[in-house]
Amino acid sequence: MTYTPAMPRIAFTAFLLFSMLSAHAEIVLGLVANRGVEETRLDWQPIADDLGQALNQPVRVVATKDEAELLASFQRGEIDVLRGSSKLALSAVEGGKGDIFARLALTGRLTEYRSLLLVRRDGPPSLDALLSQRQQWRYASGNPGSTAGYLIPQYHAFVRNNVLPERFFRSVTVGNAEDNFRALVDRRVDVAVSNSDDLPKLAEKYPRDYQQLRVLWQSPPFSYDPLVIRRDLSAATRSRIVAFFLDYGRTGPQATRAKEKLYWADQLDGFLPATNRQLREVTDLQLYDALFRLALMPELDASQRQTREKVLYRRYDQLTALLGGAR
Template sequence: MSLRPFLAALCLIALPSYADITVGLLTTRADEQTLEDWQPVLNDLSAAIGQPVKGWVSSDRDAMLKKIQNNEIQVARLDNKLALDAVESGKSDVFASLIQSGNLKTYRSVILVPKTSPIQNAEQLLDKPKQLRYASGKTSSTADFYIPQYHLFMKRNILPEQYFKQIIVGTAEQSFVALAKKQVDVAVSNTFDLEQLKEKYPRDFAQMKIVWQSPDFTFDPLVMRRDLPANVKSKISQFFLDYGRTGNNTALARQRLYYADQLAGFSPADNRSLRQVTDLQLFHDLFRLTFNTKLDPKLKSEQEKAYYGRYNQLVTVLGGAK
């Protein structure tokens, strides 16, 4: 008896099923509103690839990563740090990056203070030790944590937790609201989220000013699981890269992109786009290690080697040196 039919059937059983595609949407807004805003785009994706598509929205990065790793999410709109985690886990690859309305392909981290504040720039901000309350981003956020940590604080040999009188941690919206309610004196944000916050809270925004901006940083990526069938991956990638640019309904697609996330479209990208956050992460870890006076020198040396080892592995995973 030939084993060929049996083996063929076994292979079919072993292959993962992709009857449905779930798109994960990392958000700093309300989950239900985000899903409602993105639903028309997801419906168009479903029609383009000929498969049911549903969305899953969360601001919880750990939950999002777990669902990607468990194959509960096949495509995701993430930030750079979470995309790096997804790629490092061996489950996903970057295939596109977001373009903001106005055809902006980069964003900046910013620091906000009330308009009435005497603080005008970074130097004045960092000349008030133990006097200010700071609304920081979560430690997993690229825009609201890693970028300001490096470009604003660590370049000046400052640890925020030693400098500020109080630090609260939250999303860009939570930090914005805390500043508007005078619960803090300084708040982190970024030019991407700030456009949406400006639209949602115009009166509060009018009472704030930006006193620091980071260098430009690559916009958030789209990732896709590596084990998706090649034809499905191709259809999904083509949909996003063409959406709002070609076809018979480009005007409608552009409108849907704007309402989804104030987007203008998507541009091709790959894992190498995550090198920026890899470099930030290494510097951050090494900086904090240097300031750790409680750690035994031998253990500190071993930890430093571990940081560099992981960094070199990530560089390889992301396509090698620049």
């Protein structure tokens, strides 16, 4: 190759262009939509805009009701910051793609939620009464990827009572909190999963319909959804994103305005520091649910059952170590 005086200038120009493009690369915030997809995206966009201003980079919001779809996008590197259930976060952490850095706190500094089962006013009077009538009721479940909508009620309401919903109910449909609320009001189902976070918002949105329903059962308390950040982002970008969320609505001249945006996004008060250890709540539930299902598989002989149990306990031990140990 023949050297010319213009080559250093060309190389410098290319480097400068690359640096400018890198500096303004898009950051993507991925959200599970517990309400409408477009509604969720629009409600969070003002927060994303403030993040973009802090980073001097454009920030785009994507939302979906499908947690599996969201996880796949995160694993492909198409999403940089993820807000989803603890079960979704566990998959991201276990796959080596992300780490928890914050968790949601709601208005009033609420840091925990409960899963709920809803019925109509004329529905069964108690969970015991419901579980005494097999193949009688139609059930609206959360997505299998959801902690509040699936894993928590699956174990605490059903598995602990020796019930598998797919065998017990006359029919099982799947949706988010709003989908299930509407299905119950419209008498397409008889029992619907909700949670103590989304139900007050639905009561505000549908006050007359809410009066037709009541809470049949509630779970023990669990930590609110985590925020997960991609591990392969640069250290500087990660640090700035973490600082933005933990400070948002708490410090600076725009804190009051930020509080308003948080409230309209999800009735949030802000974000609290968190680590991967928060996911220990979910690992126990997953193990108990899997062991119960295994016990109800008559096609397996003792040797096959023992082999599968070993696999389950091996993964459980690996996750426990990954998340900081048993204590």
